[in-house]
Every structure is written in structure tokens, then in C-alpha cells.
Amino acid sequence: MFAHRTGGLRALLLAVVSVCVAAVVGSGPVAAVPSNVAETTHLGTVGNANWYGAYIPVAGGVKLYADVLVPRNRAGRVPTVLAIGPYFQHLRPQPGGIGVQEPPKRYDDLLRGARLLERGYAVVFADLRGYGASGGCPDNSGELDRSDLRAAVRWTATQRWSSGKVGMYGKSYDGITGLMAAGERIPGLAAVVAQEPVYDWYRYLYGNGVPRTTRIGTPLSLVYTSVNPPSYVNPRQFQDYATRSAANLINPACVPATLTAQQSPLPNDPYWRGRGIMEPLKRSRVPIFLTQGFIDQNTAADGLTELLRATKGPVTGWLGMWDHVRGNDTDRTALMGGLTDRPSTGRGDYLEQVGRFYDHYLKGKGTAPSGFLVQDNTGSWRAQSTWPDQASIRTVPLRPGTYRYTGLEVATKVKAKGKWLATQIDGVAAAANVVQRTADSRANGVWTVLPPEPSPIRISGTPRITVTARAHHTDPNPLVQNTPIAVDLYDVAPSGRATLITQNVSMLERGETRIRLYATDWLVRAGHRLVVRLTDTNRGRWDYPSPTSNAVVNVLSGEAQIPLAPVNAGTPTNGMSNTSLEGYLARYVYPVPLG
Incomplete structure (x- = not known):
């Protein structure tokens, strides 16, 4: 989520503006469906899944884009695992710079390791507003994003292939959206898996008024993610992207206003107050599977105990001495150390436990993991029913x-x-x-x-x-x-x-x-x-x-x-x-x- 080379990013953003404006001026009209109407198109098959592209109507006439994978051999309606974030890519690069559209690869490890499709789960990967193929201005976890999360979960829960049970999954920014959704009391949301999340957007960029070194680079990196030109084959997606990106960079109420607001070191600034995560969680009873590294140099454990006190639902998870990695990462997938298959947390059964968690809360099967697995500074692991076990x-x-x-x-x-x-x-x-x-x-x-x-x-x-x-x-x-x-x-x-x-x-x-x-x-x-x-x-x-x-x-x-x-x-x-x-x-x- 970080970007240190802010000078290079600024230059890149200027180049992107030129690309976007040229694309908007030079592209012909593409037929549009009314903004309040959902659209779903069958795009083919991927493995044993039917693949659909969906546009989900949300507030302000915006539509969120989602890739949907539904098991071809399903027997009736199935539960769904939903991931929403800014980092999904919908294409596979090809020689010559033109990509082939495909579902995002960001969580292929989840699909393979937990065998979700084979076990009878649908999977939805949705772009936040302002990112990927979604419309609108990035809201950075504000009220519009909360409204979009409610709409996306409701849409997922009410599809003809859906059982009505939705679980969310994500790491880092995608983990934040899960915690945000848990605080919204959305019908159908039955479980959340959040790995290395941000607990407070203000504290992510400031330490009680002291700025982190990335308080400029991180916002700029998210702007770049929003306007980074894709190589979409689909002309509608590219025109939507180009129109949105040019408008968001030029519109003083979008990117310029956001970058300005994020430079406020005051925790009571309205911008930061409107993006609080903890207060809504106090009314949540959604089960949460949480992963947090005590030595994470990206998303620190600055709100961990606060979250555990706040939420009313069952919380289970892994807590230990690792950095900003997924629970199932190895040093090879995390690009760490000797690039071996050594587990980057110290255990190798994370996705098996995630599968049990979803089976219990989305299907009503088996026993869910409970309590916490905790690793301390000696490298040793223990299981305990609550954490911290304060004496x-x-x-x-x-x-x-x-x-x-x-x-x-x-x-x-x-x-x-x-x-x-x-x-x-x-x-x-x-x-x-x-x-x-x-x-x-x-x-x-x-x-x-x-x-x-x-x-x-x-x-x-x-x-x-x-x-x-x-x-x-x-x-x-x-x-x-x-x-x-x-x-x-x-x-x-x-x-x-x-x-x-x-x-x-x-x-x-x-x-x-x-x-x-x-x-x-x-x-x-x-x-x-x-x-x-x-x-x-x-x-x-x-x-x-x-x-x-x-x-x-x-x-x-x-x-x-x-x-x-x-x-x-x-x-x-x-x-x-x-x-x-x-x-x-x-x-x-x-x-x-x-x-």
C-alpha cells in the first residue's frame, strides 16, 4: 500500500492525465445502460466455473464492476465469498501491450488452496468506486464506500445462484473493506476474513499528529492505482476508465480535494472522523477471522486490542511475529528471505482453517475455528480462547x-x-x-x-x-x-x-x-x-x-x-x-x- 518514490509518481500521474484526456477526446460513443440497472454478461468458463462480468448500481449513478465465478456443477444455490478492493486487475498481459480480459489473479491462492469453487462457493471480485472498471471518484473508506459495500453485499446475496449467505475476504486494503462491512449490519453478510488490515485511516498516516514517512507517497500510490491505464480489450471498459480518470484528476472535489484532506495531521478533522472503522464495529455481530502481525511495518497492530473489545460477534484468528504477509504466504510468494517454501508466518494450514470458518458460517457445516493461535517473540505458538489473556x-x-x-x-x-x-x-x-x-x-x-x-x-x-x-x-x-x-x-x-x-x-x-x-x-x-x-x-x-x-x-x-x-x-x-x-x-x- 506504500509508495516511497513520490517524485516518480507525480511525473507518472501527469503522463496518465494526458493519456486519459486523449482517450476521452478520441474515442467514439459506447452504448450505455441506465445507471440504476444492474448488468450481467456471461464471459465464458474458467476451470469449473462460469465467469460473468457484472455492473452493480450504487449511489450517485455509479456502477461497480465485478468478476463473478459460479461453480458449473452447483446443485442449487451456493454461498459466496466476496472481495472488494482497489487492486484487482482484469487482464492478462500479452506481447504487444494488449491484454486478454480474465478474472483477477490477486486471490488465486485462496481459490486453489481453499478449493472454494470445488467445495461449492461462488466468488466475486469487485472494484471499489474509482478503481479498476468501476465508476466514480475514490472515496477512501468514506460514506460512499460504506453505501457501496452495502449495495454490493445485497446484490451478491440476492442473485439467482446465491444462497443469500456472503462471506468477505481480503488483506490490507481489501481487509479494511471487510471490517467496514462488518460494522454496517448488512443482511446476508455472515463472515469476514481480514488479514493485516488498517484499523484507523488517520493512524495509518499519522502517529498522534506526527506524520509517517509515507503520508504523501501512500495517497499518491492510490491515485496512481486509480488512474493507471489498463490494456482493456473491452472498449466500454477502457472508455469508462479513461472518462472517469480524467474527470477525477481534473475535478477539484475528487483527487485534489482528497490529497489535500489527507495532509491534515488533526485526528478530529472531519475527513478522518468520517472514515472511522472502530465505532461502527461496536454494533457488529458478524464473525471475524483476523490475522495480524505484531511486527508488521506496513499496517501496524495499533488498533488490535481496540477491535477485539469493540466487536460483539465471535472473533478468531492468528496473531504473531510476522510482517505484512498473507496467512498462507511462503517466503517465495511473499518475496522474502531465500525465496523458499518456508511459511512466512510459521504455520502452513491457514487456508484450511479459513475453509472451515466459511463452511461453518456460510454453510452451517462442521465446527468453526475458535479462539486464537498466537506466536510470541520466541517463535513458539500456543492456542488460547481469548487474547490478550491479561492477568x-x-x-x-x-x-x-x-x-x-x-x-x-x-x-x-x-x-x-x-x-x-x-x-x-x-x-x-x-x-x-x-x-x-x-x-x-x-x-x-x-x-x-x-x-x-x-x-x-x-x-x-x-x-x-x-x-x-x-x-x-x-x-x-x-x-x-x-x-x-x-x-x-x-x-x-x-x-x-x-x-x-x-x-x-x-x-x-x-x-x-x-x-x-x-x-x-x-x-x-x-x-x-x-x-x-x-x-x-x-x-x-x-x-x-x-x-x-x-x-x-x-x-x-x-x-x-x-x-x-x-x-x-x-x-x-x-x-x-x-x-x-x-x-x-x-x-x-x-x-x-x-x-
Whole structure:
């Protein structure tokens, strides 16, 4: 979902505008069906499925395009698995640049691994408004997208081949649409599988007012996805795409307004409030199968415990130490490590469990997976009925002290050939071994070092930090008067090697600043210490584009609330370590001062 090379994207978008305008001017008229009428066309067969192209009418005279696969050997009506997102491609590239239309390949692994068509499921892949072959302006999870989700689920549930039961499936952005739909109480929606989703669009681009490094690149990458020229054979689809893309780029209320709104760092901005995901989930009873990596450098576990508290329906899933991967990925499919068939989570039965989940909730067959499979930082897996299995909260007073806002500090770094290299790069898996030079100074921070643990402890859930601090500015420039704070929690071995457990950032508030760190499940061994660092920045994951004020920040008081679970929580189960975790443990380290 990220794009780092924003300059190249801008140039590419300008080129796309020219292509779109030329296509609109130069193409002849294509007969249109009224905007409030659904259309379905049989496009052929794919394997043992009949393949249809459908246009689903939604709000504002827009139609969503969907590829529909229905088992040819079905006996009566069948349940449907629906995926809605911005990333579906409907063509197979051919020599010469002209594509052959075909159903999207994005979730071929699901079709093959879970054998959905063979087991009697229909499958629908639908483009969000503003993407692919759908019309309209991208709404980025606003009210129009919510309305479209309601319409798409209802359309799917009421087709002549449909049993009326719909399950949703997706990862990343496609996972967000599933969670959004779960909060809409849509008749027919019976189950949602969401892998590595975003829990809050604001927090995806900002950490409590501090921008992530991708706050520009990510929106531009989605614009590019929306207007990226396809090689459609179907003239109607290409003209629809060209007309839509040109209009959306030129229309000040579409792409320009969206890009402007997404640069607001204020969480209460109406744009962000209108795209909240958690509040609607409080009324949801839709069963959810959730997958979340605690060390995901793309979609962080910043809202995991919040979601588990919010929803009223059954939630099951996999939680563990992996990056932005699918539950069934291998290092080969995730383009990670040695490109082997090693499972990228540490287990290989994900799609089997997804199949059981759908069978139970969409067909009423068998027993659904329940509870959670959890992998901690040791690579070990366990099964438990709920997560987090919280036993107590340890309250740790934080030392007072002083740091300076230089904008140079990082959370993790290693030394190579006499030079310090930062290892945390926003959106890049630790296993990728991408580094950059850093001028971080460990002296620029307020350190709280706890005594060695006499026995093992398990941190499970979301640590919370409260800090009272005062910033003293010498720079009259109002652009630099906002001063950030970064919080890093480390596990320090007796050897002095410190590994980052979790983190977050915020702009300092008047009075108390409250910060929720990312959720985790981390075993701290006996003899290890917990260390908390308060400093100005975690450069690499967050961006600090304004000139820094060199302000002096006095930390007056603070406390950390660390959720603890039983060390022997749950029941040990099959599973192993993975490449993401091993890269993280090797590179997400810091030379913590213990003296």
C-alpha cells in the first residue's frame, strides 16, 4: 500500500492525465445502460466455473464492476465469498501491450488452496468506486464506500445462484473493506476474513499528529492505482476508465480535494472522523477471522486490542511475529528471505482453517475455528480462547529528565564498518535488511532502566504511556512550535543487547500526553531488563519535515502501564519461527545505556 518514490509518481500521474484526456477526446460513443440497472454478461468458463462480468448500481449513478465465478456443477444455490478492493486487475498481459480480459489473479491462492469453487462457493471480485472498471471518484473508506459495500453485499446475496449467505475476504486494503462491512449490519453478510488490515485511516498516516514517512507517497500510490491505464480489450471498459480518470484528476472535489484532506495531521478533522472503522464495529455481530502481525511495518497492530473489545460477534484468528504477509504466504510468494517454501508466518494450514470458518458460517457445516493461535517473540505458538489473556497491569514510574528536539533519533540501529546504520525503514520488512545512515545520539533521551526480571514475564496487549512534559522553544517560527515525543520499549539481555518490543509517537499535549504503544505478545526472560526511552523522534518510521526547533523538552513525570499475561498462557501447539521474526531479532536492536 506504500509508495516511497513520490517524485516518480507525480511525473507518472501527469503522463496518465494526458493519456486519459486523449482517450476521452478520441474515442467514439459506447452504448450505455441506465445507471440504476444492474448488468450481467456471461464471459465464458474458467476451470469449473462460469465467469460473468457484472455492473452493480450504487449511489450517485455509479456502477461497480465485478468478476463473478459460479461453480458449473452447483446443485442449487451456493454461498459466496466476496472481495472488494482497489487492486484487482482484469487482464492478462500479452506481447504487444494488449491484454486478454480474465478474472483477477490477486486471490488465486485462496481459490486453489481453499478449493472454494470445488467445495461449492461462488466468488466475486469487485472494484471499489474509482478503481479498476468501476465508476466514480475514490472515496477512501468514506460514506460512499460504506453505501457501496452495502449495495454490493445485497446484490451478491440476492442473485439467482446465491444462497443469500456472503462471506468477505481480503488483506490490507481489501481487509479494511471487510471490517467496514462488518460494522454496517448488512443482511446476508455472515463472515469476514481480514488479514493485516488498517484499523484507523488517520493512524495509518499519522502517529498522534506526527506524520509517517509515507503520508504523501501512500495517497499518491492510490491515485496512481486509480488512474493507471489498463490494456482493456473491452472498449466500454477502457472508455469508462479513461472518462472517469480524467474527470477525477481534473475535478477539484475528487483527487485534489482528497490529497489535500489527507495532509491534515488533526485526528478530529472531519475527513478522518468520517472514515472511522472502530465505532461502527461496536454494533457488529458478524464473525471475524483476523490475522495480524505484531511486527508488521506496513499496517501496524495499533488498533488490535481496540477491535477485539469493540466487536460483539465471535472473533478468531492468528496473531504473531510476522510482517505484512498473507496467512498462507511462503517466503517465495511473499518475496522474502531465500525465496523458499518456508511459511512466512510459521504455520502452513491457514487456508484450511479459513475453509472451515466459511463452511461453518456460510454453510452451517462442521465446527468453526475458535479462539486464537498466537506466536510470541520466541517463535513458539500456543492456542488460547481469548487474547490478550491479561492477568495484571504493571505500573512503572518513568524518570524525569531532558531531551532536545533535533529530529535525528531512531529506535533501532546497528554498527557496521564503524558507522551507525538505522534499521527501521517505514513499510520495509526487517528481513529485507534495508538500512540508512543515522546521526542518532543515545544521550538525547530520558531512559528508565528497570532491574533484571527475577523470573520470566509475558507482555500481552497494548502498553500505555502517560507523560507530563514541557517544551521550551527558542525558534520564533510557528511552524516548528509543535514538539514530538517518541516512546520505545526495549527488552535488554544480560549481554546488553537490547531489542525493540514496541513503540509509538505523539505530538506533546498541554498537560498530560497519553500514548498507546502497538500491541504485542512478548516473553521477557529471567535476567532481562525492561527499558523505556523517551526522546524526540523515531526517524525512519515517522517523518519530521519541518525545520526542527532544537527545543528543550523537560520530562516532569510519567508512567508506563504494561499489560502482563501468565507466562504459560494458552496451550502449546504446532508452529515454528519465520523469516520476518528472525530478521527483526537480528536488526531491530539498540545500544541501550545501562550504566
